[in-house]
Amino acid sequence: MYDMLYNLINVVFGFNWPTWLISLIGHAAVAAILFAVAPFQMLFLTYYERRAIARMQDRVGPNRVGPEGIFQPIADGVKMFTKEDIVPKAADRWVHLIAPCVVVAPTMFMFAVVPWGPGMVPVDLNVGLLFFFAISSISAVGLMMAGWASNNKFALLGAMRSVAQMVSYEIPAILSLLAIVMITGTLSIVSIIDAQAGLFINSVDLPGVPDWGLGWFIFTPVGFLAFFCFFIAALAEGERTPFDIPEADSEIVAGYMTEYSGMKFGLFYLAQYVLNFLLCGMTAIIFFGGWQGPGVNWLYSQAISPANPEGMWLFNVLAGVLGVFYFLAKTYFFFFVMIWIRGAYPRLRVDQLMDFGWKFLIPLTLVNMLSAAIWVGLTRWGAAEGLAFIEGWSAGVRWGVAFALTLIINLATYIMMARIYAASQAARSRLELEELRDLAAMSR
Amino acid sequence: MFGELVKGLRTTLKYMFRQPVTVQYPEVKRPVRERFRGRHELKRFADGSERCIGCSLCAAACPADAILVIPAENEPDNPRSPGERYAATYEINMLRCIFCGYCEDACPTNAIVLEHQYELSFYDRRASIFTKEMLLVPEDQGHGEPPPVLKQIERRPSPPAQIDL
Amino acid sequence: MLKTEELQINIGPQHPSTHGVFRMLVTVDGETIIDLKPVFGYLHRNHEQIAEQNTYLQNMPYTDRLDYFNSMANNQAYAMAVEKLVGIEVPERAEYIRVLMVELTRILNHAGALGFLINDMGMWQTQLAFGMREREKILDLFESASGARLMCNYFRFGGVARDLPPDFMPRLKDLLRAMPAFVDEMERLLRDNEILMQRAEGIGILPPDLALAYSVTGPVLRGSGIAYDVRKAEPYSIYDRFDFDVPIGTVGDVYDRFLVRVEEMRQSKRIIEQVLEQLPDAQGGHINPKARQNVRPPVGDVYARIESPKGELGFYLVSDGSTKPYRYKIRAPSFINLTPLGDMCRGYKVADVVVILGSIDIVMGEVDR
Secondary structure (H helix, E strand, O other): OHHHHHHHHHHHOOOOOOHHHHHHHHHHHHHHHHHHHHHHHHHHHHHHHHHHHHHHOOOOOOOOOOHHHOOHHHHHHHHHHHOOOOOOOOOOHHHHHHHHHHHHHHHHHHHHHOOOEOOEOOOOOOOHHHHHHHHHOOHHHHHHHHHHHOOOHHHHHHHHHHHHHHHHHHHHHHHHHHHHHHHHOOOOHHHHHHOOOEEOEEOOOOOOOOOOOEOOHHHOHHHHHHHHHHHHHHHHHOOOOOOOHHHOHHHHOOHHHOOOOHHHHHHHHHHHHHHHHHHHHHHHHHHHOOOOOOOHHHHHHOEOEOOEOOOEHHHHHHHHHHHHHHHHHHHHHHHHHHHHHHHHOOOOOHHHHHHHHHHHHHHHHHHHHHHHHHHHHHHHOOHHHOOHHHOOOOHHHHHHHHHHHHHHHHHHHHHHHHHHHHHHHHHHHHHHHHHHHHHHHHHO | OHHHHHHHHHHHHHHHOOOOOOOOOOOOOOOOOOOOOOOEEEOEOOOOOEOOOOOOHHHHHOOOOOEEEEEEEOOOOOOOOOOOEEEEEEEEEOOOOOOOOHHHHHOOOOOEEEOOOOOOOOOOHHHHEEOHHHHEOOHHHOOOOOOOOOOOOOOOOOOOOOOOO | OOOOOOEEEEEOOOOOOOOOOOEEEEEEEOOEEEEEEEEOOOOOOOHHHHHHHOOOHHHHHHHHOOOOOOHHHHHHHHHHHHHHHHOOOOOHHHHHHHHHHHHHHHHHHHHHHHHHHHHHOOOOOHHHHHHHHHHHHHHHHHHHHHOOOOOOOOEEOOEEOOOOOOOHHHHHHHHHHHHHHHHHHHHHHHHOOHHHHHHHOOOOOOOHHHHHHOOOOOHHHHHOOOOOOHHHHOOOOOHHHOOOOOOOOOOOOHHHHHHHHHHHHHHHHHHHHHHHHHHHHOOOOOEOOOOOOOOOOOOEEEEEEEEEOOEEEEEEEEEOOOOOEEEEEEEOHHHHHHOOHHHHHOOOEHHHHHHHHHHHOOOHHHHHO
8 A cells, every 4th residue: 555655646746745645544534434334234234134044934034124124224324324212211321422432443454454356455464363262352341331331130131241242252363363473473464375386285384285276274183273362252252142141132131232222223233243243354364264265466566566666566466456355255255154054053151151161261271272273383394493203205295294194183073072062061961950949940 | 073063054055045935914914715804894785775773782792892873763754874873983992892893793794894904004093993984985885685584605604693782 | 058138029010921801910030020910900801701691692702712822712712501401402514613723723823822932932924924824724714614713702602603615615624734834944943042942941840740730631631740630531413423632742832832732733634635535525504594593592501611722611600590600700711721820930030931931822811812
């Protein structure tokens, strides 16, 4: 972005503005675009979700406002804006007011490190991944504020549930990503995407693989298990079924949003959908190569970039369009999976949710990190690190051995964990039954 | 553990590619069945005279007390119905009506019939009272036998409810 | 366990999953339920008092509105009570039509109830939509026979209002042909779904002795393992002619109640198939031609009961010899099945309350009357 602006202003028009001004203009432009894009995403996703889930339920879904109901979210938005804003008498006015802002702001910040296409990243932080998840956990504060300030028992229960859930599922989410970070050796989201060039085997592990932009981490055992854990954790982070416990409408009305109306309610909704979009996007980026796909890298190599200042601007546009297309296609696919799960499963109970997170996902991700270490050792290390015996192996053999070994470890762990978990659940419910019988006997 | 969960997903996906079963209501109207009990109509004989003779049996049969009939004597030279009297006022309160169909069972002349119209919404409660002008079918839509015959219409062979007054 | 301050929550009367206006006064410790008190009466419509102002026939459409899911079953119980009181014979054909309608009602009730139960578990309406789709087919049959989908008002003293329309049988056969697939799908949905199993198994256990002590009936009682069904225990109408099983559960949890309902749908289908076989040979018309509708029963009282989809539905009528009942009392299964809710919920989590409530399958119109 900066290079393009610099070229445009100082080279094409010859203004010779100072560099700080150009980068300020660049950042302001990016921020403006993102703030326009985020609500638009939310509008589209609500429509997309309602239509998709309606079809799963043998219905049509919203199809009245505009052609095929495409303007339905806009009508909903207008409704939200014009509704009366009600603050309960017993509520803590100021905290009640600030809470939606505290929830929305972090989700907007998170856009700062998300790459949309080749060279299209607002800020390429070297700790991008850390930034992303650090910021995302701030919204838990907002949820707690909302639940507490509403002075409503349902809201309080919902807020407590959501905070507990966010805190416990942040751990498997980050641990599963840590496996990928170990393999790539970087926390920068852009570098993680760059490491996924190749064709089923990424070109870092096996130099010389044709670059179709398909060297995604999902094709490795480590990446697959990490994806599996991360996506489940993302469902919980984004409060989606089967983990939509904080706003379980059939139990605690609307959770922390119970006492909100009008645009404040709309802001919570906005934050939630934007967060879901970002989590789907992050899944696509980390495990499915983000904007990587056939053709993007070739197009980008012809374009104007820091590495290639003499490129053609047309290729910038083409690479950008194709990259954004791949990225959004993957993201919307994962959002579709979220909708699909919502259509098929009921929600878990709060204790089952905690059990699942702490007793199943976290051990699984820890083992996956071990696999990631083995992977790194077998594919990258040599005599210098004390692994002299693999010195003579070719890259292909190394990759094959690493693949087989991690596959065996991960599969065995998964099967074992699933068995142990199922057995422990059964044992626990038996134990609880006995306790309940005693309790019932006592009460009678 | 997760293998079983995939089956549930498959079911929902299967429905995704089916035609929805819902009907797009205001444009497409599901036809009602022959016996459907909807909005009332006051029928006429073939010669255009009113079937209703103002006997108030329908009002007596009504469980919800929704019908008001005020009879009046027919003028001998210009009778409005074949009997001695006709209904000067005939009102049905659609907010009270429960569409049970007892009025049509009770009617000795088959004057009141629950027809197939079911779109009965109105904006204020006053509009819920359907007057005789609204209920009576237009004159050219008289049907059935010539006036003096007082027997059941074949179309609705339900047993008449005899009400003790 | 960590002891914290107890919190009292009012779930309802305005709450998305209380199936109407019903209030549960819940005392929770964190998420665990310490006590639950059901509070009824928000939908009280003075039904029994109104009935004492109306003639016997005029009460028939009012019974539709008790349990608005199963108007046919309510009609049957009331018609049976009055017939017993007056001494009206019902022709054979009319009995078959009655059984047919009530068994169809049972299927549609269970399809809806299971859909609502899964909806309460948080499966966003999917199964409910499927259940409603099947229900719609049966309601369409009701409309063609009686003239209304929900408030059928189809039964009369001594039979039913009209004979079945000519296109009824072919459409019923189509429905029966398509039904097993739907019932299997519903059962598969629970058995194959790990999350549903986790939410249903071992939840809301009602031990048999407790169930009997609360005089619970219907699928809730049978889920607790007691094979009590009025159709078998005291065969009314012509139920002694049919061959069907009474499914029972083992533990008495939500899962058992679910399975009992699924199996009852299959048994109802069996009964309907037998009705279809025997109906052509049945004697008499759709109504006893000698039966007067404006009954004036002799002085006395009567209690008639049927196995409604929700349990034992009974009507107790006292006649003083006039055209109006002197006393009109309903034994509503929903109401009585709801009373052990506190004992069923104690010790479980807040999230389980709505599931347990859904598994009892109540209709507030019947609970509060």
